[in-house]
Amino acid sequence: MKIQHKIVAIPLTVMLLVSTITFILIETYLESQLIERNKNELNTLAMASLESVRTLETIDTQGEQHVIRSFQKLAENIAHAGDFRVTYIDANGRVLGDSDISFDQLSHIENHADREEIQLALANGKGIAERYSATLSTDMLYVAVRSNEGHYTDNNSHLAHPIIARIARSQSSIYAAIYELRETLFLTGVLSIAAVLALGLFGARIMKRTVQNEQQLLEKRVEDRTTEISILQTFGGLLNACSTLDEASEVLNNVIPRLLPEFKGSISIIKSSRNRLDRIADWGGDWPGADRFAPGECWSLRKGHQHLSTEHGIQTLCHHWVDIPTDHQTLCIPLLAQGETIGVLHFVMPMDVSLDHYKGLSNAISEQVGLTLANIQLRDSLREQAIRDPLTGLFNRRYMLEALDQSHSRAERTQTEIAIMMIDLDHFKLFNDNFGHDAGDHVLKAVSQVLKDSLRQEDIACRYGGEEFCIVCPSTNEQQALQIAKRIGKGISSLELNMNQLSLGTVTTSIGIALYPNHADNMEDTIKAADEALYVAKQNGRDRAEIAQPIFVEKAEEQPALEAEFEPVAETENA
Numbered sequence: 001m002k003i004q005h006k007i008v009a010i011p012l013t014v015m016l017l018v019s020t021i022t023f024i025l026i027e028t029y030l031e032s033q034l035i036e037r038n039k040n041e042l043n044t045l046a047m048a049s050l051e052s053v054r055t056l057e058t059i060d061t062q063g064e065q066h067v068i069r070s071f072q073k074l075a076e077n078i079a080h081a082g083d084f085r086v087t088y089i090d091a092n093g094r095v096l097g098d099s100d101i102s103f104d105q106l107s108h109i110e111n112h113a114d115r116e117e118i119q120l121a122l123a124n125g126k127g128i129a130e131r132y133s134a135t136l137s138t139d140m141l142y143v144a145v146r147s148n149e150g151h152y153t154d155n156n157s158h159l160a161h162p163i164i165a166r167i168a169r170s171q172s173s174i175y176a177a178i179y180e181l182r183e184t185l186f187l188t189g190v191l192s193i194a195a196v197l198a199l200g201l202f203g204a205r206i207m208k209r210t211v212q213n214e215q216q217l218l219e220k221r222v223e224d225r226t227t228e229i230s231i232l233q234t235f236g237g238l239l240n241a242c243s244t245l246d247e248a249s250e251v252l253n254n255v256i257p258r259l260l261p262e263f264k265g266s267i268s269i270i271k272s273s274r275n276r277l278d279r280i281a282d283w284g285g286d287w288p289g290a291d292r293f294a295p296g297e298c299w300s301l302r303k304g305h306q307h308l309s310t311e312h313g314i315q316t317l318c319h320h321w322v323d324i325p326t327d328h329q330t331l332c333i334p335l336l337a338q339g340e341t342i343g344v345l346h347f348v349m350p351m352d353v354s355l356d357h358y359k360g361l362s363n364a365i366s367e368q369v370g371l372t373l374a375n376i377q378l379r380d381s382l383r384e385q386a387i388r389d390p391l392t393g394l395f396n397r398r399y400m401l402e403a404l405d406q407s408h409s410r411a412e413r414t415q416t417e418i419a420i421m422m423i424d425l426d427h428f429k430l431f432n433d434n435f436g437h438d439a440g441d442h443v444l445k446a447v448s449q450v451l452k453d454s455l456r457q458e459d460i461a462c463r464y465g466g467e468e469f470c471i472v473c474p475s476t477n478e479q480q481a482l483q484i485a486k487r488i489g490k491g492i493s494s495l496e497l498n499m500n501q502l503s504l505g506t507v508t509t510s511i512g513i514a515l516y517p518n519h520a521d522n523m524e525d526t527i528k529a530a531d532e533a534l535y536v537a538k539q540n541g542r543d544r545a546e547i548a549q550p551i552f553v554e555k556a557e558e559q560p561a562l563e564a565e566f567e568p569v570a571e572t573e574n575a
């Protein structure tokens with residue numbers, strides 16, 4: 001039996017049982033009440049009949065037959081008023097009048113002294129009996145009452161006898177009333193049970209439908225939850241595999257709208273300076289918030305936990321929101337990793353969206369995103385540490401050699417040249433000796449900044465070692481390389497070096513330039529050629545740039561020397 005059937009069947013059975021017992025109890029009660037009422041009614045009638053005998057007192061001297069006729073008449077008159085039998089009996093059991101037999105039959109009727117109700121009435125003043133009537137051949141209810149004083153004087157003794165008035169009613173009429181009552185009760189019971197059954201069935205149907213709907217809703221919820229979990233798992237897997245912010249934001253763009261379809265969203269990352277957040281990704285349409293903002297502009301960062309703009313019915317929008325429609329609300333969740341806040345996950349959604357369901361989901365997303373972004377940042381920082389020189393922030397030699405391989409392949413593909421410049425500060429030992437190692441470091445940093453400022457995005461500047469730098473400029477010919485070298489040379493020699501309010505004077509630099517494939521047929525030899533050109537620049541008096549001799553040309557004696565073709569940087573710029 002299904003649960004919903006049980007829910008209906010059990011109370012119905014109980015109801016039926018209770019109804020039946022109630023019906024029996026009511027029926028028994030009403031039946032006894034009906035009999036009691038009949039007895040009372042007959043008693044009242046008997047008393048009234050006895051009272052009526054007073055009207056006959058004057059006739060006791062007019063002869064016995066006349067008296068009996070009077071009793072008979074009185075009995076008939078009283079009985080005329082209803083469905084009962086009236087009998088007058090004297091103290092000896094002689095019937096003086098009876099409404100249900102004729103006057104002529106009276107003389108033949110047997111003495112009633114042995115009748116139960118008469119005996120009781122004579123003894124106690126009142127007698128009730130339910131018995132078979134031989135005269136009427138039916139079951140009857142009898143109530144007899146006796147007068148206290150004498151009413152009747154017989155001719156023989158001239159003594160006044162008490163009179164008994166007896167009222168009888170056929171049991172069948174009482175039972176008819178009981179049957180009628182039973183019928184009414186039964187009908188009422190059946191109708192009630194039918195109504196209860198109908199209501200029960202109706203209720204069962206409604207309950208069944210409700211249960212079905214609930215079940216469907218539950219199944220849908222479970223299905224949605226399962227889908228969400230599997231999307232979240234995929235999401236987590238994809239995010240874990242991301243090695244850059246771009247990759248992560250692409251995953252966020254694709255996955256989060258599927259989990260939170262009614263939400264617009266974005267992610268802002270805190271810069272390492274910790275004074276600004278930059279939006280790195282958004283989804284769901286035009287983003288109604290600022291691209292960048294200060295940490296203090298977001299309530300979630302100030303509170304240290306998520307902030308809903310409509311929390312507790314109070315509208316509190318963060319200042320980084322630009323254009324939020326009045327029927328929308330916002331949610332900001334700080335992104336945490338290893339206890340550190342690394343950014344904020346923002347959501348905008350319609351006011352009527354219930355957040356109860358989405359809260360868990362958005363928290364799961366924020367946790368996943370926070371960890372991923374932290375991992376990417378950590379990976380980025382480790383990578384940076386691995387490829388950068390800590391003093392100058394320039395790439396290190398190892399990275400440059402790797403990057404050179406890639407530049408080489410590209411140059412091969414595009415049939416372009418690569419210029420390599422070796423840069424060395426002039427007399428740096430002297431500078432260190434004069435001003436100290438810290439001042440030397442200061443100069444190295446300043447020179448590095450000049451290099452960074454002088455180069456294009458695709459160029460690579462690296463600290464090759466000590467006070468020596470190397471620059472790789474893809475797709476660059478000799479003339480362009482010389483121009484870059486001049487710019488760098490002038491930039492460095494123009495530096496006004498000060499440290500702790502002490503002037504450190506100026507530094508100059510020597511630059512050796514070599515081009516692939518003009519000066520060597522591989523990258524290693526090109527670097528060597530640039531290094532040799534640097535040596536030439538040093539030899540030629542420093543503060544200048546020199547173009548290398550092709551290695552294969554060096555071997556061919558007929559080729560003229562090239563170093564004379566280039567002027568020192570400073571001289572050229574000064575010219």
Ligand SMILES: Nc1nc2c(ncn2[C@@H]2O[C@H](COP(=O)(O)OP(=O)(O)OP(=O)(O)O)[C@@H](O)[C@H]2O)c(=O)[nH]1
Binds near residue numbers: 425428429438466
């Ligand atoms: N302050 C500082 N000095 C460095 C660093 N690396 C190398 N040096 C110094 O750079 C100087 C290089 O000197 P040298 O190679 O003899 O050449 P130079 O004095 O620059 O003379 P030329 O190259 O011939 O013009 C040495 O004194 C090194 O100690 C560094 O990281 N910081």
